[in-house]
Amino acid sequence: MRVQLIAQEVWNGLRRNLSVVVSVVLVTFISLSFVGAAILLQMQITQMKGFWYDRAQVGIYFCGPVDATATCSQTAATAEQVDAVRAVLESVAIAPYVADVEFEDRELAYQHFMEQFGGTSSAEFASPETMNEALWVRPTAPQDADLIREATSALPGVLEVRDQRALLEPIFQVLSTASLVAIGIAVLMLVAAVLLISTTIRLSAFSRKRELGIMRLVGASNRFIQTPFIIEGIVAALVGAVLAAGAVVATVHFLLQGYVAPMLQTIAIVGLDDALVVAPVLLGIGVLFAGVAAAVAIRRYLRI
């Protein structure tokens, strides 16, 4: 009896304030979509970091005949100097952090350079002699790169130690900023959604003032009076949340996996499984925020 009565009250409330309920649905939809985008961006960053950092190497470049720095004096590094660096990498202190070491001589460096820059103007001045010998070190874990750099950068004959992770930083910075912006917009929109939900519930309660007065008079409990309003807010927000979840899943499936991923095959892109993790989070946030907003909004009408 009471379940039916409450369901009926909820339905009446939603129908009576249809236009406001629609705006609640839309605002919740948009705000939760931004929340979803922010979460997905964070997932994307984590995934890319995992992907790239595993492949990122530390390059130990040796002095060439033209280099003049603190450690180079315009003479190419000798084979002994290269071996000394290798010895450091193989020493007991450093070896656990080194997974793999590869030597790149001038010819090989030239080849790699031409593969990348062949045909450009900088390639015209390149020759094997202008290249530097290098040791490519793959650290056991990405953060071990710092240790390897510290251990080798001051050794004689070493021109420079370059951590490839540094090259990726700007990309992650851009993605992080985008994610922060999405979170910012999401928070603003969520505030708007919460305010809109509480206004809607107040409006709904105001239009049912007479019923509420009679309910209180005949001794309806506060819980009984407030339940329909809370459910009303939750239903409206839930519709918005379902739309947002649908939008997130559809974007990932059709846009990212269907269109972007085939173009960028070297980059791992968030997949449907990630989107399916985000969807219930959005539903949860929607229900929680709407329920709390409605419960606070209706309190004034419960004062005895």
Add this chain to the structure above:
Amino acid sequence: MIRFDEVSKTYSRKARPALDGVSLEILKGEFVFLVGASGSGKSTLIRMVLREETPSSGEVHVLGQRLKALPNRRVPFFRRNLGVVFQDFRLLGNKTVYENVAFTLQVIGKSRAFISEAVPDVLKIVGLAGKASRLPHELSGGEQQRVAIARAVVNRPPILLADEPTGNLDPSTSAGIMALLARINEGGTTVVMATHEASIVDEMQKRVVELDAGRIMRDEAHGSYRRHLGDDDELAPRALEEETA
């Protein structure tokens, strides 16, 4: 049943108290008229019994409960023991007579079986057995007030409070309503009724409590509306009870 001990109520905006040291005891099964001019404190007194208001000082006991000690969340359950009728009926316009009465029972969680038995019973008592499916606007004022009374007593409360129940009705219709209230009273329900209508009070010959400026001026077991027959006190205007505003 109902006991007031030195109850005073002051509203911050007004200098004069709405109730000023009222002590009153109403026993089980009594029929009590509250009379007095507008603003004399009748409605405030009824609202205190309902615990819509709390006293500034003094104690109100209803049905053995000290209302000051009653926590807010228990108030709805306390109110289930009180039936209330108002001058303006307060029916739900979009619900039928049956639904209006059943609504009370639904919101306090009575079973469907109980409702389908209790509602026709009470409609028969108030004389509306044939009009269960009418909407309020299809009924006369007297009939609407009968619906309100049916709603107030369907849960068989020990106390029925009536604030000017005949205020909007013509004299013959009022007489019918009074007969109904008297019958409910005979069934054992304590009735407290605030009114302006001298003829009704005089005819019923029940206990009369007269309030003036928040004080009890008179409390007679079988009283009439006025203290002395032929007293030329003006009848107070009905409309605009300041204290309820």
